[in-house]
Amino acid sequence: MSAAPAPPGAAPEPLAAAPFPYEGPAALREPIVAALSRVVDPEVSMSIVDVGLVYGVGVDAQSVHVRLTMTSAACPMAELIVGDAELELDKVVPPDLQIRVELVWEPPWTADRMSARAKWIMGW
């Protein structure tokens, strides 16, 4: 693990280039984006980042906090996708940081959240 967490009290670093709102040390941005991009929504065979299910990631001195949604509240795969996200993050996040994945329903997911690649695949 090369990336280190920000020291306690350090100002979070907003990032415009990430495919979702990210606040935290720059060194962790890329590994976290890559980790979440490896989590696949099996129904459409696209990553949860491309489908736009990741609402945001915040990293502080204690934890990595990910806010995830699903396209449907009736989706039985939520637990599975959350588990996959935890497993992928576990591979890249420094061991002293706790991983917290939160499933949220507000704001509701819309197709506007899909990446350009996902929209291309779906024929937009």
Next chain:
Amino acid sequence: MDGRPHERQGQMDHGMVNAARAIGRGAARPPAARMRGAGIARALFGALAGLSLVAGVAGGLWRLGVAVPDPRLFPWSGQVLLVHAALMICGFLGTVIGLERAVALRRRAAFAAPLACGTGAWCLAFGYAGAGAWLGVAAAACFFAVNAMLVRRQWAAHTLLLLASAGAWLVGNLLFALGHGGHAVLPWWFAFLVMTIAAERLEMARLMRRRPAASAALYAMLSLLLLGAAWSGAAPRMGGLIYGTALALLAAWLLAFDIARRTVFSQGLARYMAVCLLGGYGWLGIAGVAWALTALGWPMRDVALHALGLGFVVSMMMGHAPVVLPAVARIKLAFGPAFYLPLAALHLSLLVRFAPGTTGETLRAAGAALNAVSLAFFAATMAAAALAWRLRHGAAGAREFT
């Protein structure tokens, strides 16, 4: 890895947040007692759904004169033969769909629905018809409440449609418990299944660009379906015509707007699922035409019921099993091209079953037997895929997933 114990916050509903949890690192495993409890629950629900499926299939075969297994070996074979549809639709599919929805809601009480309908199916199979039917009503009422909670969580067209499908199941189960015949009950039971699938496909269709009128057309077709179901009890001819028309129109809608049109060009599991879906839509269209022709007096009842129940619904089930089994039963599967074999067997066996039309009863029975073989083949393929995944990932991977 510091090996701190797994720290879960469990279910925390605050505002619109459904659940949040935090894991310590390197020890992401629930306590042993909880794992044991979950294992027992999975075995119980597996037994409930499994017996319904096996008894339902046996009853269907006995109806067509296929004496495999030998009905004389089972004292309840006469009863099982009579409740074939209830075992398949309520006992098996109702239990599986109830489980799927309970897992989505993440409330322990939501598992009362699949528990009640699975237990009700056992009662039906062993001759306690009244208790079985009313347990089915209780199951559907509970399932309706579960879906109402999901609507509260996400007010959207597809969650409202799921609620409507639960309502259709409740009506069907009430009519069944009150002693109404298949012409009144079956349209509601199939409306439950068809609307459940339509709602899930509508949800996925949001990933594709479509005209606003497409959604309105879908709601109109599903309203027509419910109208046909309601009419079928009082006026089977008109009701059947409306119902069949709605099914055929729905097939056209799904073929035009489902994301399977796109994902069929992807790879692996997504492509397999798309093939299952598109094949199923073809059978849905055939079922719609056959349903309407049956209402007009044509001898196509077997085609109408089984193109719908096996061709459409079981195709959907085969497509979704690789993603639903990991989510519901915590069984991961290694996907491979072999998945296409039982799917092809199902579709070919349906062709055998329906091809002779009105003249070949022997061939129809052979087709039905091959339908059953296809289901067994599918179950064996899933078991082999689960074993392959375990071999590939080892015991550690299996524990991590449990």
